[in-house]
Amino acid sequence: MAGLAVLAALAGCTVQTPDGEGKRRLPVHIELPDDTPSPGRTPAGGGDGPRSAPPSGDSKPRSAPTPSRVLWSRGDTGRDVRELQARLRQVAWLFEGPTGTYDEPTQRAVGGFQGKRGLPRTGQTDTVTWQRLLGMTREPGRWDLYLMGGQPADPPDARCRSGRVLCIDKTSRTLRWMIDGRTVSTMAVRFGSQGTPTREGVFSVYWKSRDHVSTLYDSPMPYAMFFSGGQAVHYSADFAARGYAGGSHGCVNVRDEAAIAELFAQVRNGDKVVVSW
Structure with a gap:
């Protein structure tokens, strides 16, 4: 035994x-x-070697985090840049535009936004910067994107297809200067507020006044082209400064002074004016 x-x-x-x-x-x-040492046992090779980590429940290899990539930078243009600018305005990092062009003010605004949040201050909008901005802002509406003009014009009203016409569209907020169906120039315009709306219909220019001042509101109305009572197409410094954040007392405001100066020189008394939705 x-x-x-x-x-x-x-x-x-x-x-x-x-x-x-x-x-x-x-x-x-x-x-x-068996071949697997128990937790208290020393591996066969001795006690000084490294111990292998216990197997993980996930056998897939872990992928490295996706590196940040640049979405837009100085010189880029388009609708996406316009949205970036509109969102930067919401958080008070940009006070110009949106213009749709990634210019120097936009680059400075992005750099400031990045620096404030501990991100690399490159002035380029990368994926990390963009996601941070998205989380702090709301989706811009159409007139947030085109706050300072630049929007495309809708097709002209049928009544604008012949003759010399100031073709004014309330839907797209644009004015087309047309001659015999051909568009000579297009510019952004602003209309009256709810209390003082711009009248719609077919009119004609009956008086032009280069340095007009409103007797009712005591406000300048340069390059005024009157078409219905006291309502006129004219340059507006307020529209140039604030965009669609403001409104007129019924007139059709133009914010581009050079454009309306050229228009004023071409339009004649008697030319047709069409205001439509």
């Missing part, structure tokens, strides 16, 4: 003792060693 016990110990066995009835149980329970 002693020899059998020694043999069992060497083989990694457990000797079963006789039970209470004196019967001997069959052989021994043999524990076969």
Whole structure:
């Protein structure tokens, strides 16, 4: 028995003792060693080597974070740049435009926004900067994007297709100067407020006044071309400064002084004026 016990110990066995009835149980329970050391065991190579990490539940390799990439920078143009500028206005980092052109003021505004939030101050709009700005602002509406003009004109009203016409569209907020169906120039315009709306219909220019001042409101109305009572197409310094944030007392405001100066020189008394939605 002693020899059998020694043999069992060497083989990694457990000797079963006789039970209470004196019967001997069959052989021994043999524990076969496996290849994985138990938590308290030292690896076969010794105790100084590094231990391998326990396997993770996710066997897929971990991917590195996506690096930030530049979306827009100085010189870029388009609707996306216009939205960027509109959102920068919402958080008071930009006070010009939107123009749709990534210019120097836009670059400075982006750099300031980045620096304030601990981002690399590059002045370029990358994905990280853009996501941070999106989280702080709302979706701009049409007239947020075109606050200072620049919007495309809708197709002209059918009544504008012949003759010399100031074709004014309230929907797209534009004025087309047309001669015999051809558009000579287009400019952004602003209309009267709800209390003093710009009248709609077909009119004609009956008086031009280069340096006019309103007797009713005591306000300058340069390059005024009157078409319905006291309502006229004229340059507005307020429109140039505030865009569609303001409104007129019924007149059709133009913010581009050079454009209306050229228009004033071409329009004649008697030329048709069409104001429509």
